[in-house]
Amino acid sequence: MSQELFTNLAIFVLSLLVGFEVMSKIPATLQTPMMSGANAIHGVVVVGAFVIAAEANSALFYVLAFLGAFFAAVNVAGGYTVTDRMLGMFDRKPAAKKGEAEQK
Amino acid sequence: MSALQTISSLIYLVSAVCYVLGVHLMRSPKTARKGNGLSAVGMFLAVITIIVTIIIEGKIDAIGWVVLLVGLALGILYGIVKARKVPMTDVPQLVSLFNAVGGGAAATIGIFDYLLKGDGASLSVAFSLPVFLDVVIGGITFSGSLIATGKLSGHVSGKPISFPGSRLLNIVVVIAILASAYLMMGLTTNVWYVTLALAMSLIFGLLMTLPIGGADMPVVVSLLNAFTGLAVAFAGFVINNQVLIIAGALVGAAGTILTLQMADAMNRSVANILAGGFGTGDSDSGAAAADVPVDVKETSADDIGLQLAYAHSVMIVPGYGLAAAQAQHEVAELAKVLTDQGISVNYAIHPVAGRMPGHMNVLLADVNVPYEQMKQLDDANPMFESTDVSLVIGANDVTNPLARESGNAISGMPILDVDKSKSVVVIKRSMSTGYAGVQNPLFAMDNTQMFFSDAKKGLQEIVAATKQYLE
Numbered sequence: 001m002s003q004e005l006f007t008n009l010a011i012f013v014l015s016l017l018v019g020f021e022v023m024s025k026i027p028a029t030l031q032t033p034m035m036s037g038a039n040a041i042h043g044v045v046v047v048g049a050f051v052i053a054a055e056a057n058s059a060l061f062y063v064l065a066f067l068g069a070f071f072a073a074v075n076v077a078g079g080y081t082v083t084d085r086m087l088g089m090f091d092r093k094p095a096a097k098k099g100e101a102e103q104k
Numbered sequence: 105m106s107a108l109q110t111i112s113s114l115i116y117l118v119s120a121v122c123y124v125l126g127v128h129l130m131r132s133p134k135t136a137r138k139g140n141g142l143s144a145v146g147m148f149l150a151v152i153t154i155i156v157t158i159i160i161e162g163k164i165d166a167i168g169w170v171v172l173l174v175g176l177a178l179g180i181l182y183g184i185v186k187a188r189k190v191p192m193t194d195v196p197q198l199v200s201l202f203n204a205v206g207g208g209a210a211a212t213i214g215i216f217d218y219l220l221k222g223d224g225a226s227l228s229v230a231f232s233l234p235v236f237l238d239v240v241i242g243g244i245t246f247s248g249s250l251i252a253t254g255k256l257s258g259h260v261s262g263k264p265i266s267f268p269g270s271r272l273l274n275i276v277v278v279i280a281i282l283a284s285a286y287l288m289m290g291l292t293t294n295v296w297y298v299t300l301a302l303a304m305s306l307i308f309g310l311l312m313t314l315p316i317g318g319a320d321m322p323v324v325v326s327l328l329n330a331f332t333g334l335a336v337a338f339a340g341f342v343i344n345n346q347v348l349i350i351a352g353a354l355v356g357a358a359g360t361i362l363t364l365q366m367a368d369a370m371n372r373s374v375a376n377i378l379a380g381g382f383g384t385g386d387s388d389s390g391a392a393a394a395d396v397p398v399d400v401k402e403t404s405a406d407d408i409g410l411q412l413a414y415a416h417s418v419m420i421v422p423g424y425g426l427a428a429a430q431a432q433h434e435v436a437e438l439a440k441v442l443t444d445q446g447i448s449v450n451y452a453i454h455p456v457a458g459r460m461p462g463h464m465n466v467l468l469a470d471v472n473v474p475y476e477q478m479k480q481l482d483d484a485n486p487m488f489e490s491t492d493v494s495l496v497i498g499a500n501d502v503t504n505p506l507a508r509e510s511g512n513a514i515s516g517m518p519i520l521d522v523d524k525s526k527s528v529v530v531i532k533r534s535m536s537t538g539y540a541g542v543q544n545p546l547f548a549m550d551n552t553q554m555f556f557s558d559a560k561k562g563l564q565e566i567v568a569a570t571k572q573y574l575e
Contacts, residue, residue: 017357031461033140039332042336044352046151061219074145078198078201082199
């Protein structure tokens with residue numbers, strides 16, 4: 001096994017353990033936002049989209065790079081925006097009344 | 105390590121720390137938003153780093169830039185517009201859609217790097233195994249999440265879909281995936297091997313999700329979310345990028361725990377759900393009112409209005425039916441009419457009320473229901489004894505007293521003790537059972553009255569009736 005592969009494997013396994021550990025009991029109220037927040041984090045795949053775009057050199061690879069960039073950008077931009085919107089609803093108690101008055 | 109590699113690796117490490125701390129902060133309502141913000145900062149750092157890296161390396165050509173930037177711009181625009189505009193009731197399918205594209209992006213990276221080796225190139229298992237896992241897991245989450253999105257939004261039937269021979273087809277597809285694994289682990293690349301792996305995993309994603317009922321979808325979305333995390337981690341192996349490995353593994357593990365907790369809150373096991381389970385959850389939509397099994401007392405909007413107007417304390421119990429009918433505005437209006445008259449109004453929120461755990465809180469917060477009025481299960485239950493009227497709106501299983509007894513599908517599930525209040529009014533479309541398929545004796549109790557109506561329409565009538573008695 002190469003040094004590089006071993007390092008990556010060690011990082012992978014330890015990160016799994018951190019993931020199990022950091023996610024202890026979540027109140028049900030937060031389960032949906034938490035899922036959405038985790039969904040945004042795997043939007044990090046956008047970094048990979050840059051990497052492949054830099055290597056693209058023919059039509060097929062340009063198409064794949066485009067797809068990768070588009071998909072990953074939807075994931076990361078949409079994921080963070082919708083999570084923030086959801087969580088924003090929990091902490092707008094005083095502001096909410098004002099918003100309601102304006103609507104009417 | 106070159107200077108560029110050293111600096112970029114260190115920044116990636118910082119961004120990985122941001123994700124871990126972000127998830128940690130998201131466990132508490134007070135810090136959740138900050139946590140998501142911190143994780144976004146980490147993402148921003150990672151993106152800036154890769155932009156600088158590819159500029160300095162200078163390998164990317166002009167078409168590469170155009171393709172990359174147009175793809176990113178369109179994706180960002182689409183993602184943000186969708187996320188801003190989505191009504192809160194439709195959040196579950198949107199998360200599932202974002203998850204699908206995440207899996208698609210991960211699979212694309214694996215395919216790209218495999219094909220880039222050229223046909224007939226020799227490769228090692230250390231390369232082809234992560235590619236295989238990336239493509240297969242990414243492919244499954246892509247098609248599976250799209251079906252889940254369709255089921256949640258109603259474009260695909262929420263009922264479990266199965267057909268004769270589906271089990272056999274499943275076995276064939278799994279064998280084909282294993283065969284593609286064997287081929288890809290061979291010594292040379294071949295475009296058809298990876299195509300086979302992709303095609304079969306897309307079909308597997310469909311076959312896996314179609315037989316699952318709409319009400320179980322949230323758990324499936326969460327599971328596929330964890331899968332995408334793993335696909336992204338394997339993509340990290342393929343391109344040798346540690347931030348993908350760390351973030352992907354983090355989401356894979358955390359998502360798995362979250363999935364188990366969600367299934368637990370819904371009193372279901374993940375294995376059961378994946379096996380296609382016993383119910384559809386959408387059975388409420390059928391016109392099954394004909395087979396009323398027990399004597400129930402029907403009531404009218406007018407009578408409910410009168411009861412509410414003369415109550416001192418009212419407990420609203422919102423359920424899946426309220427979310428499905430998008431009646432949260434109406435319920436908030438009714439509560440406002442009552443509180444304006446000094447009547448105490450609270451909401452008893454079951455952990456799995458709505459379309460997914462915690463979803464009801466979000467829906468009610470969206471229509472400005474004060475946070476203090478939202479009582480979670482443990483706080484709500486002691487309050488029922490002193491409640492004059494419990495208004496159950498589109499909820500069924502979560503109020504079923506049978507859960508206290510043994511030997512049925514919902515035994516042991518935590519429920520709201522609605523039956524302990526002085527009077528119970530149930531707004532429901534029909535007498536059909538909830539998604540567990542168990543009759544609810546609550547409906548036939550002496551102090552229970554049924555109002556058969558769509559949640560939205562029924563509440564509008566009740567608001568009108570209540571106002572008339574309060575004026």
